[in-house]
Amino acid sequence: MIEVYAPASIGNFSVGFDALGAALAPIDGRLLGDVVQVSSAIEDQFVCSGNYANKLPSEASENLAYQCLVHFREHVAPTMLPVKLELKKNLPIGSGLGSSACSVVATFAALDKFAETALSQEQLIELMADFEARVSGGRHYDNITPCYLGGLQLTGDIIPNKSIALPVDKQWYYVAAFPGFSLNTAKARSVLPKQLPMHNSVEFAQRLSAFCSLLLTGRYDAALAIMGDEIAEPHRAPLISGFSEAKLALPALGAEVVSISGAGPTLFTVCKSLKAAQQCAAWLEQNYINEQGFCHICQLDERGTRQL
Numbered sequence: 001m002i003e004v005y006a007p008a009s010i011g012n013f014s015v016g017f018d019a020l021g022a023a024l025a026p027i028d029g030r031l032l033g034d035v036v037q038v039s040s041a042i043e044d045q046f047v048c049s050g051n052y053a054n055k056l057p058s059e060a061s062e063n064l065a066y067q068c069l070v071h072f073r074e075h076v077a078p079t080m081l082p083v084k085l086e087l088k089k090n091l092p093i094g095s096g097l098g099s100s101a102c103s104v105v106a107t108f109a110a111l112d113k114f115a116e117t118a119l120s121q122e123q124l125i126e127l128m129a130d131f132e133a134r135v136s137g138g139r140h141y142d143n144i145t146p147c148y149l150g151g152l153q154l155t156g157d158i159i160p161n162k163s164i165a166l167p168v169d170k171q172w173y174y175v176a177a178f179p180g181f182s183l184n185t186a187k188a189r190s191v192l193p194k195q196l197p198m199h200n201s202v203e204f205a206q207r208l209s210a211f212c213s214l215l216l217t218g219r220y221d222a223a224l225a226i227m228g229d230e231i232a233e234p235h236r237a238p239l240i241s242g243f244s245e246a247k248l249a250l251p252a253l254g255a256e257v258v259s260i261s262g263a264g265p266t267l268f269t270v271c272k273s274l275k276a277a278q279q280c281a282a283w284l285e286q287n288y289i290n291e292q293g294f295c296h297i298c299q300l301d302e303r304g305t306r307q308l
């Protein structure tokens with residue numbers, strides 16, 4: 001039996017709309033992500049379990065993980081023996097934590113291991129992005145590659161091998177707070193402007209390229225100082241109840257950055273100390289999340305998708 005874990009991720013990472021993403025590891029050692037098990041069976045079988053299984057369509061054919069299995073059998077490994085594929089759906093849907101990417105990445109990675117295919121890393125990443133694009137309203141890699149490869153990734157179609165890993169300060173802590181309600185990614189993409197004025201495009205390019213260069217040369221504080229999102233956040237903030245209040249309150253508690261994780265509604269902060277992260281987490285638990293929500297203090301998950 002093959003059992004694969006894929007971590008949650010922060011798409012956009014504030015400064016890199018559709019181009020930057022980071023994999024998350026809660027510092028208390030808990031796993032925050034989906035798990036897929038693949039084992040031999042008499043005929044192909046699909047099971048969806050886990051805390052959020054009941055939030056997904058009950059028809060297997062509407063579950064991305066099952067769609068990945070069908071595609072894999074038809075187009076990648078037609079001679080693979082029949083399998084039972086179980087998705088443990090541990091991430092909330094429409095959370096901004098890369099939930100659909102997580103299922104897709106875990107499923108393809110598990111099937112690839114089980115069938116021992118000769119797919120290259122880039123081919124696998126492309127396949128994963130094709131499937132996530134089916135539900136998210138646009139093709140983007142910023143949940144797929146961090147989830148698969150771990151760490152912070154600069155990612156996209158024109159990037160060699162689809163992704164370049166970036167270093168971060170090991171002292172940075174990330175608080176990820178899921179408020180407990182969903183925001184559909186396709187909806188959160190539909191509120192974005194279709195075109196950007198020249199000035200904004202130039203500023204976006206400057207900010208992202210400077211951010212990456214600063215990280216690659218170890219100037220972490222300077223990188224942190226220019227983090228910001230003028231592309232998506234102003235349009236999405238009104239869709240996320242409590243976000244604007246949190247953005248105002250958290251800097252006084254030590255948050256260096258407060259932004260939307262992926263398409264939201266999860267909010268994330270970057271903090272330079274554990275104490276600051278704990279203060280932010282306490283505030284978010286009191287003021288941002290409901291009974292269905294949760295909050296984790298994290299560092300980056302450098303390992304990405306892996307066998308358990």
Ligand SMILES: Nc1ncnc2c1ncn2[C@@H]1O[C@H](COP(=O)(O)OP(=O)(O)OP(=O)(O)O)[C@@H](O)[C@H]1O
Binds near residue numbers: 087098
């Ligand atoms: N295994 C799966 N995991 C997540 N979503 C799935 C899965 N299978 C099918 N879906 C459907 O795909 C859609 C995913 O929606 P959406 O892109 O908003 O969520 P998401 O990927 O969880 O969001 P995010 O990336 O912000 O965490 C939903 O309609 C959901 O029912």
Ligand SMILES: N[C@@H](CCO)C(=O)O
Binds near residue numbers: 185
């Ligand atoms: N970059 C994507 C991430 C979706 O999780 C977006 O912001 O729409």
